[in-house]
Amino acid sequence: MNGKRWKRSKTAVYNMGYHLIWCPKYRRKVLVGEVAERLKELLLRKAGEIGVEVVQMEVIPDHVHLFVKTVPTNSPHFIVQQLKGCTSRVLREEFPFLKSRLPSLWTRSYYCESVGHISEETIRKYIEDQKGK
Template identity: 55%
Template sequence: MDRKVRQFSAGVHDLALRIVWCAKYRRPVLGGRVAERLDELLRAKAEERGWEIITLEVMPDHVHLFVKHDPKSSASYVANQFKGFTSRVLREEFPHLKSRMPTLWSSSYFAASVGAVSVTTVQKYIDTQWERPSKKGERS
């Protein structure tokens, strides 16, 4: 994946999340036409919000999503935008999802930030700041 920095009014960013969420009770209801439609809906929501889906896998009982997002959107906001929108539309279009489960998605999700450098690299960079020469030749 190429690193693509995006600009906004207050700066630049390169933010990405790995999000995983499950169907209620881990029921395998995300197959066939439901899976196809879920894929379409997730891509439509990302486009609407200006987010970029890097990778998406719809499994029978859960979803894996790798998405780049804007700096004003928290991980919980991103996850809930995808989950809420898709639940509403899929349950309207596929009535069997209403009759088999009280809600489509489990209330929980997993989210992890994904960066271009490791935690160790960032920690080392910060820890060695005083060892680096400053631009003016002295420490402030």
């Protein structure tokens, strides 16, 4: 097995990747300049603390895109909850204008899509082909 594509634990071989997107409340364009730079730092730090690898990150003025890889025990909801919670608290403390413009930094919702090396069609065909074996 290719060590770059898969990771291993004592009980599993896995490749868990997620594309995550979320927005500031009211889709306000507040993720600019120092706020955006600090957000990137905080996301990388918190991701490391919870065992998440940030493969790609883009902070746009009114939303955040992340491609992350993680262990199978970290759910997407847990990852988003940790990242949004930590960044909201710190950014609102460090940039008081965020408190006056927004009742909370982030919306409650987010987008998540699992990302894998193998397509859904390939998996369906593989499972179907198992009948004949």
